[in-house]
Amino acid sequence: DAGVIQSPRHEVTEMGQEVTLRCKPISGHNSLFWYRQTMMRGLELLIYFNNNVPIDDSGMPEDRFSAKMPNASFSTLKIQPSEPRDSAVYFCASTTDRSSHEQYFGPGTRLTVT
Amino acid sequence: DQQVKQNSPSLSVQEGRISILNCDYTNSMFDYFLWYKKYPAEGPTFLISISSIKDKNEDGRFTVFLNKSAKHLSLHIVPSQPGDSAVYFCASRRGGQNFVFGPGTRLSVLP
Numbered sequence: 608d609a610g611v612i613q614s615p616r617h618e619v620t621e622m623g624q625e626v627t628l629r630c631k632p633i634s635g636h637n638s639l640f641w642y643r644q645t646m647m648r649g650l651e652l653l654i655y656f657n658n659n660v661p662i663d664d665s666g667m668p669e670d671r672f673s674a675k676m677p678n679a680s681f682s683t684l685k686i687q688p689s690e691p692r693d694s695a696v697y698f699c700a701s702t703t704d705r706s707s708h709e710q711y712f713g714p715g716t717r718l719t720v721t
Numbered sequence: 722d723q724q725v726k727q728n729s730p731s732l733s734v735q736e737g738r739i740s741i742l743n744c745d746y747t748n749s750m751f752d753y754f755l756w757y758k759k760y761p762a763e764g765p766t767f768l769i770s771i772s773s774i775k776d777k778n779e780d781g782r783f784t785v786f787l788n789k790s791a792k793h794l795s796l797h798i799v800p801s802q803p804g805d806s807a808v809y810f811c812a813s814r815r816g817g818q819n820f821v822f823g824p825g826t827r828l829s830v831l832p
Contacts, residue, residue, distance in 0.1 A: 611764070647824075650765070650812075650822035650823075700764070708753060710767070711764075712766070713764050714762065714764050715762075
């Protein structure tokens with residue numbers, strides 16, 4: 608298995624532009640998580656999907672952030688418009704069930720907003 | 722307010738010695754705890770876990786200790802190896818809720 612796949616690995620964009628991050632979870636996993644890692648706050652959970660349905664989006668910072676999971680093998684995290692404070696590494700993780708303690712993380716997307 | 726704290730941003734240890742990484746949590750309802758390891762340019766990978774019904778769990782060179790009264794857990798690595806150099810995240814959760822991660826501690830094992 609290829610593991611969780613994220614694209615792009617690096618994204619540099621200008622303030623105000625739309626950014627879309629992509630994730631392909633491990634086949635057969637029905638729970639998907641988006642996290643953001645910053646120096647100050649570490650790993651923060653942004654949103655959690657179960658069976659393609661958003662269950663908990665309380666971590667989404669503001670309306671500029673949105674996430675979708677149109678099918679079991681694909682999810683997107685969109686930031687529109689982007690701001691310099693959105694610069695961080697964004698991770699996608701999947702697992703068989705939220706009750707499972709082991710999440711499998713992708714390699715992350717490093718986002719830089721100038 | 723961070724519910725999971727790792728107060729040491731970094732730690733340096735000599736190869737062969739013991740590494741002790743600490744984690745404190747504020748929510749007394751947390752009942753499951755994890756450690757993840759993260760290498761540069763990679764995602765975190767699961768390392769070891771412990772349930773609140775235990776106070777110790779061991780897996781090879783890695784041992785996690787849980788002190789519920791102090792709301793404190795620690796990860797011991799013995800002996801430390803250069804390949805253990807990474808960022809270590811502590812994570813905790815209550816029941817079936819999502820895990821809350823700490824900010825991480827960067828461990829450097831010096832040859």
